[in-house]
Amino acid sequence: MRDAYHEELDSIGDGLVEMARLVGSAIGRATTAILDSDLKLAEAVIEADQKVDDLQHELEARAITLLARQQPVATDLRIVVTSLRMSADLERSGDLAQHVAKLARLRYPERAVPHDLHATILEMGQLAQRLMAKAAEVIITKDVDLALQLEQDDDAMDLLHRALFQHLMDDRWKHGIETAVDVTLLGRYYERYADHAVAVAKRVVYLVTGEHPDDLQSDIQPATQVEGA
Amino acid sequence: MRDAYHEELDSIGDGLVEMARLVGSAIGRATTAILDSDLKLAEAVIEADQKVDDLQHELEARAITLLARQQPVATDLRIVVTSLRMSADLERSGDLAQHVAKLARLRYPERAVPHDLHATILEMGQLAQRLMAKAAEVIITKDVDLALQLEQDDDAMDLLHRALFQHLMDDRWKHGIETAVDVTLLGRYYERYADHAVAVAKRVVYLVTGEHPDDLQSDIQPATQVEGA
Numbered sequence: 001m002r003d004a005y006h007e008e009l010d011s012i013g014d015g016l017v018e019m020a021r022l023v024g025s026a027i028g029r030a031t032t033a034i035l036d037s038d039l040k041l042a043e044a045v046i047e048a049d050q051k052v053d054d055l056q057h058e059l060e061a062r063a064i065t066l067l068a069r070q071q072p073v074a075t076d077l078r079i080v081v082t083s084l085r086m087s088a089d090l091e092r093s094g095d096l097a098q099h100v101a102k103l104a105r106l107r108y109p110e111r112a113v114p115h116d117l118h119a120t121i122l123e124m125g126q127l128a129q130r131l132m133a134k135a136a137e138v139i140i141t142k143d144v145d146l147a148l149q150l151e152q153d154d155d156a157m158d159l160l161h162r163a164l165f166q167h168l169m170d171d172r173w174k175h176g177i178e179t180a181v182d183v184t185l186l187g188r189y190y191e192r193y194a195d196h197a198v199a200v201a202k203r204v205v206y207l208v209t210g211e212h213p214d215d216l217q218s219d220i221q222p223a224t225q226v227e228g229a
Numbered sequence: 230m231r232d233a234y235h236e237e238l239d240s241i242g243d244g245l246v247e248m249a250r251l252v253g254s255a256i257g258r259a260t261t262a263i264l265d266s267d268l269k270l271a272e273a274v275i276e277a278d279q280k281v282d283d284l285q286h287e288l289e290a291r292a293i294t295l296l297a298r299q300q301p302v303a304t305d306l307r308i309v310v311t312s313l314r315m316s317a318d319l320e321r322s323g324d325l326a327q328h329v330a331k332l333a334r335l336r337y338p339e340r341a342v343p344h345d346l347h348a349t350i351l352e353m354g355q356l357a358q359r360l361m362a363k364a365a366e367v368i369i370t371k372d373v374d375l376a377l378q379l380e381q382d383d384d385a386m387d388l389l390h391r392a393l394f395q396h397l398m399d400d401r402w403k404h405g406i407e408t409a410v411d412v413t414l415l416g417r418y419y420e421r422y423a424d425h426a427v428a429v430a431k432r433v434v435y436l437v438t439g440e441h442p443d444d445l446q447s448d449i450q451p452a453t454q455v456e457g458a
Binding site: 064067068071073074077078081084085088165168169173177178180181184185188 | 293296297300302303306307310313314317394397398402406407409410413414417
């Protein structure tokens with residue numbers, strides 16, 4: 001019985017890694033779709049999110065069955081409850097990748113991102129994908145140091161986000177309001193995506209150390225704050 | 230023992246209602262702060278979010294203790310797990326109210342919202358607060374009909390959000406990029422806040438009926454889609 005139980009726990013972990021893999025791929029592909037204005041790729045990303053949602057539902061059902069049948073305590077209980085939270089973070093990350101793809105589809109055949117912001121958005125997309133790849137690695141290895149490293153990477157995302165806003169607010173902005181709105185939302189999607197990847201890693205820290213890292217769920221201050229202070 | 234157990238379950242419900250009350254008040258006050266450019270009120274909202282975070286941590290700790298000690302099954306287990314999710318929704322709603330307040334603080338003594346959008350933002354703020362008040366009532370009464378009514382209210386929020394974007398995209402927009410960015414983010418905060426209130430109500434439906442309402446966690450399509458299709 002005990003063996004089947006730990007197999008079940010492991011399979012929840014495998015499900016989380018699979019979700020992280022899928023949403024990591026999704027943000028990379030969504031970024032390509034929006035930069036290249038590739039409608040087919042955008043639609044593929046939009047459709048693929050269903051798989052992430054299905055995985056989350058499966059994983060939740062499995063976690064609840066495990067709670068009911070095995071009634072874990074202590075560490076095992078913490079693992080199951082934390083897994084539920086991680087799956088919610090990953091599902092939400094998938095939604096955000098889907099939002100990027102939907103914006104690509106909406107603007108097709110135009111490009112949502114002007115040329116002078118191409119490099120910044122590319123970097124945000126790549127960083128988001130790397131963050132999620134590391135989060136997956138943290139789930140597998142339970143490496144606390146790697147998890148803490150994600151916070152530094154997230155600082156890099158904040159810097160990119162600030163750069164994006166500075167560019168927007170620059171008097172020389174010549175792309176009009178629609179593009180400003182698109183870029184504002186894009187920036188927010190990447191920033192939130194990164195927050196969720198960091199949250200996943202921090203939850204692993206909580207599992208390993210038993211300590212709640214500082215307030216997981218609040219994200220950074222609104223990006224427009226950049227030109228304040 | 231059984232009595233203490235149900236008392237504990239009830240106290241989790243009370244905690245959720247208290248959280249909903251606090252974040253409902255927060256979004257109302259944040260809206261006033263941003264419309265009136267009231268710095269003190271904005272700061273009060275920003276500070277008060279700590280109380281919401283504390284409540285969430287308490288509630289989570291209580292839920293996990295209850296899972297470990299009482300090992301609930303069936304309906305009771307579902308209540309505890311769903312409560313954890315609701316507390317995450319409510320905590321996030323609090324963050325979003327805080328974001329509105331931070332934007333008010335950032336722009337002070339200027340107003341972030343131009344006069345011609347005052348009415349729309351006021352309506353979004355009021356609707357958000359009403360949605361949360363109804364979500365609290367749904368937690369208390371477990372009234373499935375009321376819960377489903379929240380979805381209709383959320384449609385009204387989507388309409389307001391679209392109106393906001395139409396206004397932004399209008400060629401006669403004369404408030405510049407910074408205000409366009411602010412209004413874009415504000416719209417997103419209210420929309421997400423409403424999504425979380427609806428999610429809370431839907432989770433109660435799940436508890437009562439045992440059925441997963443359609444995909445809870447994905448929010449509506451990006452608002453910029455309004456001028457597509």
